[in-house]
Amino acid sequence: MTARLPLGMLGVAHVHAAGYAAWLRAAGSASLVGFVEPDDTLAAAFARATGARRLADAAALAAAGARAVIVAGDNAQSGPALAGALASGLPALAEKPLGLDPDATAPLVRGFAAAGLPLATAFPMRFAPSVTALRDAVRAGELGEVVALVGENVGRFPGLWFGDPARSGGGCLTDHVSHLADLFGWILGRAPVAVTTVPGCDLDNGTERTAGLVLDYPDGVYATIDPSWARPESYPTWGGLSLSVVGRRGTGSARPFARRVDAWLLPPRWLRDVDDLDAAMLADFVRAVRSGGVPRATGMDGLAALRVVRAAQASLRSGRPSAVDRTGGAGEEA
Amino acid sequence: MDASGVGGPRGVLLVGAGAMGRVHADAWAEIDAPVACVVDPDGGRARALADRAGAHACTDLQAALARHPIGRGRAVEAVDVCVPTPAHVSVLAALPAGRYLVVTERPLGRDPAEARAAASAARTAGYDLFVAHVVRFFPAYRAIAETVRERGADDVWHARLTRIGPAPRGAGDWFLDEGRSGGIFLDLMIHDLDFALDLFGPPGAVVARAGGAQAGGAARHGAAWLSYPGRRVVHLEASWMYDGPFTTAVDLNAAWGTLALEPQSPTLELPAADGDGGGRRARAPLARTPYGLELEAAWRAHAAGKAPPVDADAAVRAVRLASLCRDSARLGRTLPWPGDAP
Numbered sequence: 001m002t003a004r005l006p007l008g009m010l011g012v013a014h015v016h017a018a019g020y021a022a023w024l025r026a027a028g029s030a031s032l033v034g035f036v037e038p039d040d041t042l043a044a045a046f047a048r049a050t051g052a053r054r055l056a057d058a059a060a061l062a063a064a065g066a067r068a069v070i071v072a073g074d075n076a077q078s079g080p081a082l083a084g085a086l087a088s089g090l091p092a093l094a095e096k097p098l099g100l101d102p103d104a105t106a107p108l109v110r111g112f113a114a115a116g117l118p119l120a121t122a123f124p125m126r127f128a129p130s131v132t133a134l135r136d137a138v139r140a141g142e143l144g145e146v147v148a149l150v151g152e153n154v155g156r157f158p159g160l161w162f163g164d165p166a167r168s169g170g171g172c173l174t175d176h177v178s179h180l181a182d183l184f185g186w187i188l189g190r191a192p193v194a195v196t197t198v199p200g201c202d203l204d205n206g207t208e209r210t211a212g213l214v215l216d217y218p219d220g221v222y223a224t225i226d227p228s229w230a231r232p233e234s235y236p237t238w239g240g241l242s243l244s245v246v247g248r249r250g251t252g253s254a255r256p257f258a259r260r261v262d263a264w265l266l267p268p269r270w271l272r273d274v275d276d277l278d279a280a281m282l283a284d285f286v287r288a289v290r291s292g293g294v295p296r297a298t299g300m301d302g303l304a305a306l307r308v309v310r311a312a313q314a315s316l317r318s319g320r321p322s323a324v325d326r327t328g329g330a331g332e333e334a
Numbered sequence: 335m336d337a338s339g340v341g342g343p344r345g346v347l348l349v350g351a352g353a354m355g356r357v358h359a360d361a362w363a364e365i366d367a368p369v370a371c372v373v374d375p376d377g378g379r380a381r382a383l384a385d386r387a388g389a390h391a392c393t394d395l396q397a398a399l400a401r402h403p404i405g406r407g408r409a410v411e412a413v414d415v416c417v418p419t420p421a422h423v424s425v426l427a428a429l430p431a432g433r434y435l436v437v438t439e440r441p442l443g444r445d446p447a448e449a450r451a452a453a454s455a456a457r458t459a460g461y462d463l464f465v466a467h468v469v470r471f472f473p474a475y476r477a478i479a480e481t482v483r484e485r486g487a488d489d490v491w492h493a494r495l496t497r498i499g500p501a502p503r504g505a506g507d508w509f510l511d512e513g514r515s516g517g518i519f520l521d522l523m524i525h526d527l528d529f530a531l532d533l534f535g536p537p538g539a540v541v542a543r544a545g546g547a548q549a550g551g552a553a554r555h556g557a558a559w560l561s562y563p564g565r566r567v568v569h570l571e572a573s574w575m576y577d578g579p580f581t582t583a584v585d586l587n588a589a590w591g592t593l594a595l596e597p598q599s600p601t602l603e604l605p606a607a608d609g610d611g612g613g614r615r616a617r618a619p620l621a622r623t624p625y626g627l628e629l630e631a632a633w634r635a636h637a638a639g640k641a642p643p644v645d646a647d648a649a650v651r652a653v654r655l656a657s658l659c660r661d662s663a664r665l666g667r668t669l670p671w672p673g674d675a676p
Contacts, residue, residue, distance in 0.1 A: 147546040148555050150571055152494065154587070196541050196668055198561035201491045210492045212559035212567040214541050216666070222543035224557045226569050230492030230587035246555050248546065251498070251576045319668065 004028065005286050008061030009035035010081040011073020012046045014095050015158055016122070019278050020070050021050045027279070029286050033066045036081075037073070058084035066090060068118075068289045070282075074167040075100055075174060082108045082119075091118040093285040093295070096178045097309050098302040100169035102325065105306060109299040118288040120295035121302030123182045124277035125241060127284070128256035134245060135187045143247025146188065149215075149223035150246070151180035155239020157229040163203050171207035173197070173312050176227030179241060181308035182301055184215065184223050187245065191304055192217050195311040196321040200228065213312050216321070236262075236269040342367025342633050343412040343435065347402055349373045349395060349425055350416035351383040353502075354439050358414050358466075359387045361625035367633070370410050373398045395428055405432040412437065412633065413461075419444055419516060426463070427455040435636040436461045437629065441524050441656065442649040444516040449653035453646035464632035464642035465649035469525040469582075470532060471628040478584055478593050482533050490534070490588040491566045495526035496597065498573035499580030501554065518544055518556040519660040520653065523572035527659070528644075528652040530560055530568050536655065536671045538563045544663040546575050558659045561668075570659075 007030050009017065024032040034053040037043040043054045055061055058081070061069060071081045071094035079099035085092040086108060098121060099105040112119035125131055137143055153176040161167040168174055185191055192215040200210030210228035217223070231239050240257040259273035281296075288295040307325050315322035342365040348355055351374035359369055369387040374380035377393045384391035392398040402410045415425050415438040422438055429436060436456065442465050443449030456463035469475050482490060519527075519542070530537075537560035544553035554575045560568040584595040631643045655671075662669045 147575065148543065148557060150557060152569075154492070154494075154585075198539060198541050198559050198567060198668060199563045200561065200567035201565055210567050212541070212561065212569055214543055214557075214559065216543075220545060222545060222557070224543075224559065224569060224571075226494065226567075228492045228567065228587075232587060232589060232591050234591045235587075246546065246573060246575050248575075251573065321667075 002029070002290070004031040005289060006031050006033040006065045006067055008033055008055070008058075008064070008066035008069045008090075009052075010058060010061070010069045010071045010085060010092070011077045012037045013039065013042060013074045013077070013161060014072040015160065016095065016278065017046070017072040018049065020072060020282065021046070021052065023279055023282050025050065027282070029283065033064050034061055036061065038077070058088040058090060062088040062090055068092065068285070071095060074161045075169045076167045079104050079108065082112075086111045086115065086117065089115065089117065091289045093120040093122060093282070094299070094302065095122045096182075096302055097169070097174060097306040098299065099306065102303060102307045102310055105303055109303050112299055116292070118285070118292070118295055119299030120281075120285045120288065121182070121297045121299060121305070122281065123179060123297035123301065123305075124281040125179050125183055125256065126186060126296050127275075127277045127280035128254065129275065130254035130256050131183060131243070134243070134252050134254040137252050138187050138245055138247065142249070143245055143252050144249030146221055146245060146247050148221065148246040149184050149187070149243060151184065151223065151241070151243035152226040153179050153239070153241040154226055154228050154230050156231040156233070156235060157203065157209060158238075163205060163207050165207055170309075170313055171203060172209060172227045172229045173211060173316065174309055175229070177213065177225055177309045177312050178302075178305035180225045180227075180243060181215070182297065182305040183243060184225075185301070185304055188217060188221065190217060191326045192223070192308060192311075192324050193326075194321040194323050195308060195315050197312045197315040199316060208316065211312075211316060215308070234267070236267075237272065341365045341630060343410070344368070345370035345402070345410040345412075347371050347373065347398060347404060347410050347413045348383075348387075348389070348416065349413065350418075351376070351379040352416065352418070355416035356383060357625055358416050358437070358629070359383055361623055361629050362414070363387070364623060364626035365630045365633070367412070367629070371398050371402050395425065399430065404430065404434050406434055408434075411435060412636075415439065419521070423448055423452045423455065426452050429455075429459055429461065431459045432461055434461050435464065435632060437464045437466055437632055439466050440528070440649060441516055441520045441653050442646065443653055444513075444520060445657050446650065446654045449650045453650050456646050462636045462642050463646045464628075464635075465644050465646065466625075466628055467525065467528045467644045467649070467652065468624050468628050469529055470644065471624040471631065473624075473627075474595050475529060475584070478586065478595065479529070479533060481593060482586070482588075485588065485590045487533055488565070489590055490586060492568075493530070493566065493584070493586040494569045495529060496571045496581070496583040497522055497526055498571065498576040500577060501574040516656070517552040517660060518554060518572050518574065519558070519656040519663070522574065523556055523558065523570055523659065524652050524656040526570050526572070527655045528648070530570070531648070531651055531655060534562060534566070534568070536651065536674075537561055537568070539668050539670045540655070540658050540662050541668040542659040542662040543666075544660070553663070556659070556663065558662070
């Protein structure tokens with residue numbers, strides 16, 4: 001049996017950080033050697049919960065034996081964390097979006113590639129069997145020529161730092177556009193030309209809570225993305241994601257979170273009957289690090305999604321369609 | 335109102351014996367209102383439906399009106415216009431003056447000008463015009479609307495309204511001819527656009543896209559956002575490109591909660607009959623159909639001297655919003671609601 005791959009965590013402020021740490025404890029293929037977190041309170045709680053050591057920075061993680069890192073801080077920390085990992089020669093799996101500004105993220109993505117270091121973006125939906133089956137069907141021509149895509153990633157407002165633009169870079173657009181933007185690019189094999197965003201309502205601080213996107217692809221293919229933080233506190237789960245591809249020969253829909261047990265507890269909630277997509281994604285990253293291979297969702301994919309997010313934000317501000325910078329292509333084949 | 339005879343008119347003049355005409359004939363029967371006469375230029379079609387409804391058949395509207403004088407208190411006090419959309423204005427304008435009930439299918443017209451012409455014909459003649467936006471009368475949609483009004487529409491920050499199914503089979507497939515039906519926005523999405531207008535009023539702006547046209551035909555899929563800045567977004571999808579059973583869904587989110595009508599077909603699906611070649615038989619699961627409910631509501635409002643539950647102004651507004659979506663899709667631009675100017 002192969003030895004467990006020692007991993008570090010660069011930032012633990014993200015809602016998914018605890019889940020990643022739990023997987024690292026339980027999985028046979030990797031282990032957690034330590035973590036970096038600027039916030040003392042959060043760091044103390046994380047250390048208590050995981051028993052992991054708090055270290056100063058990426059270099060300290062490398063010195064402690066980490067062979068790769070998971071970047072799971074807030075969005076503003078992503079860029080500096082990636083720069084630290086790159087400087088220490090550590091492959092990284094990073095929460096989306098990869099930073100706040102595509103122009104700052106692009107050199108980092110190129111840097112990982114030039115150094116031969118795997119860089120993965122945390123797009124676990126690429127590991128949902130219904131999503132991969134839908135992509136396979138589209139790629140095999142089973143739906144005929146694609147006409148349109150319709151996606152929703154509607155959830156509760158997650159709280160924490162997500163509504164603070166200084167740390168998140170924005171509201172629901174930064175949180176919930178990138179998964180579907182990535183899946184659409186992955187399915188179609190190309191990036192949108194333009195994004196149009198229309199406003200809904202805002203949080204108390206003026207950050208967008210609900211909004212609607214239209215994406216225009218080459219050849220007249222269009223898509224809508226619904227990224228809204230629209231689920232109320234009373235909703236029985238955090239939210240979900242689903243997408244449909246409308247083709248000339250038929251419509252295919254993936255609803256990865258549709259299977260559930262309705263639990264009429266107080267308060268009522270849904271018990272999801274789903275695969276552990278994070279586990280599949282982490283295992284894929286560990287495999288890429290061990291083999292020097294390419295993770296299923298690369299840094300380039302994360303950058304492409306970030307460009308869609310930025311275009312969506314620009315359109316929300318201007319009220320006009322916003323062109324998407326398409327250098328370093330979305331949906332590039334691994 | 336109790337059940338003592340206010341259920342429906344004593345006689346109905348039904349204009350148009352196509353698919354909707356057949357549905358409406360059954361719906362009048364559901365509220366015990368006899369169809370006195372069926373008018374359709376296709377004499378065979380008129381006779382077939384008239385025989386089924388126990389009515390007299392006629393190929394000419396004026397001849398039918400001569401034989402069955404209509405008006406308040408007369409044996410025939412309701413006219414039901416189930417003709418293809420392009421014929422709405424001419425039929426509505428051909429009806430005599432009087433204080434009787436006229437029911438017409440939606441959309442009222444293929445564009446705002448045509449819808450306004452239809453509304454104006456009704457105003458001139460003085461009859462009560464009810465436009466059959468039937469979705470408002472589905473019990474689930476009505477319950478959603480009532481709950482939104484009770485809890486507060488202002489706090490609704492998001493809704494998704496979905497209506498997808500296979501292409502309708504109409505006479506000569508006129509639905510898919512945009513020049514005749516108005517296309518995916520005017521003929522199909524208008525149901526949900528009207529529902530959104532009824533709940534929230536007009537949006538600040540719309541952005542829409544459409545596609546899937548076959549050679550020489552109209553779009554068979556449409557998607558749209560209604561933006562109510564500072565309040566909410568509403569997403570709509572309408573499709574004739576879905577291979578499964580006709581399906582509708584509502585997912586509405588507010589500070590006070592979520593109302594979700596899970597994607598469902600309003601019909602009961604049964605296995606194909608022997609030798610039927612794989613087709614599905616479908617039956618309504620409700621004892622009262624939404625069509626019967628809408629006709630009953632329209633008649634009751636008329637009998638009580640009240641405005642129709644969906645009046646000409648509401649129908650014109652729905653056509654204006656659907657046209658705005660169609661224009662947005664054609665131009666590829668976000669378009670503002672032009673206000674309530676005529």
